[in-house]
Amino acid sequence: MDFLQLAKKRHSVRKFSNQKIEKEKLDLILEAGRIAPTAANYQPQRILVLDSEESLEKLKACTPCHFHAPLALLVCYDTSASWKRSYDNEDTGITDASIVATQMILQATEAGIGCTWVAHFDPQLIRTSFGLPDYLVPVALIPMGYPAVDSAPNQTHENRFSLNRTVFFNSFDGISKGKPSEK
Numbered sequence: 001m002d003f004l005q006l007a008k009k010r011h012s013v014r015k016f017s018n019q020k021i022e023k024e025k026l027d028l029i030l031e032a033g034r035i036a037p038t039a040a041n042y043q044p045q046r047i048l049v050l051d052s053e054e055s056l057e058k059l060k061a062c063t064p065c066h067f068h069a070p071l072a073l074l075v076c077y078d079t080s081a082s083w084k085r086s087y088d089n090e091d092t093g094i095t096d097a098s099i100v101a102t103q104m105i106l107q108a109t110e111a112g113i114g115c116t117w118v119a120h121f122d123p124q125l126i127r128t129s130f131g132l133p134d135y136l137v138p139v140a141l142i143p144m145g146y147p148a149v150d151s152a153p154n155q156t157h158e159n160r161f162s163l164n165r166t167v168f169f170n171s172f173d174g175i176s177k178g179k180p181s182e183k
Helices: 003-009 023-034 053-062 093-110 123-130
Strands: 045-050 071-078 136-145
Touching: 003 093, 023 045, 023 071, 023 093, 045 053, 045 093, 053 071, 053 123, 071 093, 093 136, 123 136
Parallel strands: none
Antiparallel strands: 045 071, 071 136
């Protein structure tokens, strides 16, 4: 499958079967995250695999968006390891963790595993529930598993602006505001 086909095929899966993800497929997904580019190659990503009943129950207390997935990845970054921009000390950890998460999501899709990016969680509850030290910042939860038979993309999945609404050459003249549903 070429990249654009893969990117178009990927959608947020919110309904999963009970089938467990095979270790080989999970290893492939985690490897895709491991090789992701990060600022200065500092690799500050820290990923917690939540696959035990106990961990998945804890997760349910932290977010309504667990979707009863048989596994979830908690993607964090280590502030003591992330690169900081010299001009303003901007921490690139959230960007690095986001790139890592995106590569894992795309690899999951190619492997036939459904998932979704979840940012709707209580970060403090995540910290205490999973014993995160202060220097780890949770960025994303990725519930994943085999999609349920009746799983389907959200009705707005294919709503996209045209390129001339999101891409500009040399200046932002004529930029407009709004979400895809406000075309």
